[in-house]
Amino acid sequence: MGWITTTWHRLGSPRWFYGMMAPWQTGFGIAALVLLAVGSVWGLVWAPADYQQGDSFRIIYIHVPTVIVAQSAYMTLGAAGLVLLVWRMKMADVAMVAIVPFGMAMTALGLFTGAVWGRPTWGTWWEWTDARLVSTLILLFLYFGLHALRQAIPAAESAARACAVLAIAGLVNIPIIKYSVEWWTTLHQGSTFSMRRINMPAVMYLPLLVNVIGMYCLFGYVMIARMRTEILRRERDTSWVVELVRRPDVR
Amino acid sequence: MSVEAFSEWASMGRHGLYVWLAYGSSFVTLLLLVIGTRMAFRRALRDIAADVAAEQENESQ
Amino acid sequence: MSGALGGQIRRELLLLARSRTDVLNPLVFLFLTVLLFALALDGRPENLRAHAAGVLWALVLLTNMLALDGMFRRDYDDGSLEQMFLITQSPVAPVLGKLLVQWLATGALITLCSPLLGLALNLPAKVLPMLFLAFLAGSPAVSFIGAIGASVTVGIRRSGAILGLLVLPMLIPVLIFGVSVVNRALDGDPPGPAIYWLAALSVASIMAAPFAVSAGLKVSLEQ
Numbered sequence: 294m295g296w297i298t299t300t301w302h303r304l305g306s307p308r309w310f311y312g313m314m315a316p317w318q319t320g321f322g323i324a325a326l327v328l329l330a331v332g333s334v335w336g337l338v339w340a341p342a343d344y345q346q347g348d349s350f351r352i353i354y355i356h357v358p359t360v361i362v363a364q365s366a367y368m369t370l371g372a373a374g375l376v377l378l379v380w381r382m383k384m385a386d387v388a389m390v391a392i393v394p395f396g397m398a399m400t401a402l403g404l405f406t407g408a409v410w411g412r413p414t415w416g417t418w419w420e421w422t423d424a425r426l427v428s429t430l431i432l433l434f435l436y437f438g439l440h441a442l443r444q445a446i447p448a449a450e451s452a453a454r455a456c457a458v459l460a461i462a463g464l465v466n467i468p469i470i471k472y473s474v475e476w477w478t479t480l481h482q483g484s485t486f487s488m489r490r491i492n493m494p495a496v497m498y499l500p501l502l503v504n505v506i507g508m509y510c511l512f513g514y515v516m517i518a519r520m521r522t523e524i525l526r527r528e529r530d531t532s533w534v535v536e537l538v539r540r541p542d543v544r
Numbered sequence: 545m546s547v548e549a550f551s552e553w554a555s556m557g558r559h560g561l562y563v564w565l566a567y568g569s570s571f572v573t574l575l576l577l578v579i580g581t582r583m584a585f586r587r588a589l590r591d592i593a594a595d596v597a598a599e600q601e602n603e604s605q
Numbered sequence: 606m607s608g609a610l611g612g613q614i615r616r617e618l619l620l621l622a623r624s625r626t627d628v629l630n631p632l633v634f635l636f637l638t639v640l641l642f643a644l645a646l647d648g649r650p651e652n653l654r655a656h657a658a659g660v661l662w663a664l665v666l667l668t669n670m671l672a673l674d675g676m677f678r679r680d681y682d683d684g685s686l687e688q689m690f691l692i693t694q695s696p697v698a699p700v701l702g703k704l705l706v707q708w709l710a711t712g713a714l715i716t717l718c719s720p721l722l723g724l725a726l727n728l729p730a731k732v733l734p735m736l737f738l739a740f741l742a743g744s745p746a747v748s749f750i751g752a753i754g755a756s757v758t759v760g761i762r763r764s765g766a767i768l769g770l771l772v773l774p775m776l777i778p779v780l781i782f783g784v785s786v787v788n789r790a791l792d793g794d795p796p797g798p799a800i801y802w803l804a805a806l807s808v809a810s811i812m813a814a815p816f817a818v819s820a821g822l823k824v825s826l827e828q
Contacts, residue, residue, distance in 0.1 A: 322578075329574075333567065338553070348556035352566040359570065378820065395577065402573045406566040413562045431774050438771040445761045454824040455757040459771060462753050462817055466775045469806070473778035477785070511574065518581045525588040529595070538593040 305382045307524040308533050314517045321513035328507030332358075335500035343497075349413040354500050356410055358508035360403035360429060366396035366512060367432060370439070371464030374457035384520075386453035387527070389460065391519035393443070395512065397436040404429055424475040431470055435463045609692075613702030620679075621710055628710045631672040635715065638664045639725055650727040657726035658736075658787035662780050665715055665740070666747060670769045672711045673751040676703075677759040677822065686759075687826055700822070701815040704752050712744030728791070735790035742800055743783045745807035749814035750775050756821030779806060 303309045336354030343350035370392050377385035407426060408418045420426060439456055446452035528534045556563045621628060642660045646652045680686040680703075689696045719740045720733040728736065754772035758764040782799040789796055 337563075337567070342557060347559055349559040349562050351556070351563050355567055355570045398573060398577055402570060405569055409562050409566040409569070413559045431777060434770070434774045438767075438774065441767050441770050442757065445758070445764070445767050448827075451760070451824055451827055454827075455821065458753070458757055458817060458821045458824060462750075462775065465813075466778075469778050470774070473781045473802070477781045511578075515577060515581050518585055522581075522585045522588045525585075525592060529592045534592060535596050538589060538596055 305380075305384050307384065307387070307528050308531075310384060311521050311524050314521060318514060318517040318521065321510045321517065325507050325510035325514050328503050328510060332500045332502075332504030332507055335503065340497055340500050346414050349410060352406060352410040354504050356403060356406040357501060358505040359399050359406060360425075361505055362508045362512050363396055363399035363403050363429070363432065365509070366392050366399060367435065367460075367467065368464065369516075370396065370460045374460035374464075377453060377457040378461070383453075386457070387520050387523045388516065389439075389453070389456055390443070390523050391516045393436060393439050395515045395519070397433070397440060400429060400433045400436055404433065422478045424471070424478040427478075428471050428474045431474070432467075435467075439463075609696070609698040610702045613699035614706055617703055617706035621706060627675065628714065631668050631711060632714055632718065634671060635664055635668040635718075635722070636725075638667070639722055643725065653727040654729070654791070657723065657728050658784045658791070660726065661719070661722055661736075661787075662783045665744070666773060666776055666780060667769075668715070669711055669747050669751055670765075670772065672707075673748075673755040673772070674758075674765050674768055676707050676752065676755050677825075681759045681825070686822060690823060690826060694823075695816075695819055697815045697819055700819045701811075704749055704811075704814060704818065707752065708745050708748040712740070712748045716740040716744055728787075732787065732790045735796060736787050738800065739783050739786040739796075739803060742803035742807060743779050746779050746803070746810045747776060749807070749810035750779075753814055753817045753821060756818040757824060759822065760825040779803065782806070 303313075332354060336351050340351065340354070342348045370389055373385040373388045373392070376382050377389070404426070407429065411420065411423075411426075412418050439459055442459055443452050443456055446455055525534060554560060554564075639661070642656075642664070643653060646656060646660075677686060680689075689699055716737060719736050723733050723736045724730075751768075751772045754768050754775075758768050758771065761767065782802045785799040786796045786803065789799070
């Protein structure tokens with residue numbers, strides 16, 4: 294079990310993270326590229342059209358992975374906030390800085406593709422009585438809040454811990470918000486549209502699975518790459534970064 | 545693959561606009577995200593390298 | 606522990622008595638915005654009645670944002686927050702006292718005025734007790750959750766808009782359950798589970814918020 298604590302302590306070292314994660318970054322990047330390309334082409338070309346929704350069903354292969362990763366990114370954010378406040382590990386803040394823009398972009402994209410899917414399927418771009426749409430919109434505002442708070446506090450360390458407090462509060466609140474929104478939409482059952490529980494055959498869910506894994510790889514790639522960028526910025530005066538930028542092969 | 549078969553596939557059974565809008569926007573967003581990430585990384589390296597070079601020059605003078 | 610709580614409450618109440626306009630201004634603002642809505646909705650009774658619950662809850666949330674913005678400001682500026690942290694690293698009891706008095710000055714006051722606001726928006730008299738109950742059950746959650754946002758933004762100079770951005774998404778459950786209670790009463794139905802949810806949210810936030818607020822204040826003081 295010793296290696297777990299060793300790795301945990303090493304994760305707190307920016308220099309170790311910067312070096313160790315370089316191959317992971319490349320690996321996640323390539324995996325994301327291959328998986329997303331395979332999954333999307335599979336979904337667009339070979340997967341059969343849905344017998345009710347027709348070809349607009351194919352939007353699911355890109356929409357659902359986007360939203361899943363957008364939600365996972367917020368969970369990761371909350372976890373990082375907890376690590377920052379409990380263990381005072383500065384790398385957790387580096388992770389938060391890296392995740393927020395990614396999560397914001399994915400949530401916005403998920404909302405947009407959801408609207409584009411809704412139009413041919415349910416005849417409307419936006420439906421206030423759909424719980425998933427509304428809670429995704431709220432998630433976007435939670436990301437906006439974190440971003441705004443980070444921008445508003447000039448001192449980096451205070452901004453980090455204030456964002457951590459907020460991310461944890463958001464994490465605790467998300468299930469309550471989701472529940473309340475779902476409860477609210479059941480009151481409006483008359484106007485609501487419900488996604489029927491699709492019993493998807495393998496030819497339909499396999500490309501979805503590929504794209505979900507691909508999107509997680511993209512999350513990994515972007516998070517590691519942005520964390521390494523942030524590490525360079527924060528450690529720019531240390532000797533190891535100075536040594537690093539002097540080497541001709543990193544230019 | 546014949547031209548007709550391709551255009552039939554591309555039309556996505558009347559839903560072509562929506563399907564390609566969704567995939568197109570996703571592709572562009574993800575591409576911008578990756579390019580932005582890579583550029584930020586390169587810029588950080590370049591900025592620090594320039595700083596280090598400037599400092600060296602100052603010391604040698 | 607209880608000494609710290611009681612002392613803080615006494616101190617806050619004293620401050621409150623000395624600055625009555627700070628308490629009254631948000632309330633006047635609330636009445637003013639209700640007036641705006643009454644005019645914007647044509648003043649037709651049936652129109653007002655149909656929208657009253659949603660309008661009132663939304664306006665109460667916004668009014669609370671105004672009041673929360675200043676809640677730690679004076680103590681932050683004159684150093685009494687810092688003193689609080691000199692005595693103990695995690696001043697949960699005095700923070701709880703501050704939050705309780707903040708709720709008295711906003712949530713409780715609004716709750717007391719809510720039947721009047723309801724009448725202004727043409728709610729029938731039989732709905733008013735349930736309106737009162739809904740605000741009584743829900744307003745502590747608004748104050749206590751809102752205070753978490755106020756605690757992390759107290760060091761920011763122009764924090765008004767940002768506070769709303771941080772806090773309002775987390776208050777959506779209160780809005781949903783609160784509006785539902787009033788609308789069900791309007792239809793002549795019993796309030797159902799929504800009123801229990803409001804009370805549960807308030808109890809949970811009263812228990813959790815003092816810890817989060819003292820963590821947030823600590824962060825704000827270190828910058």
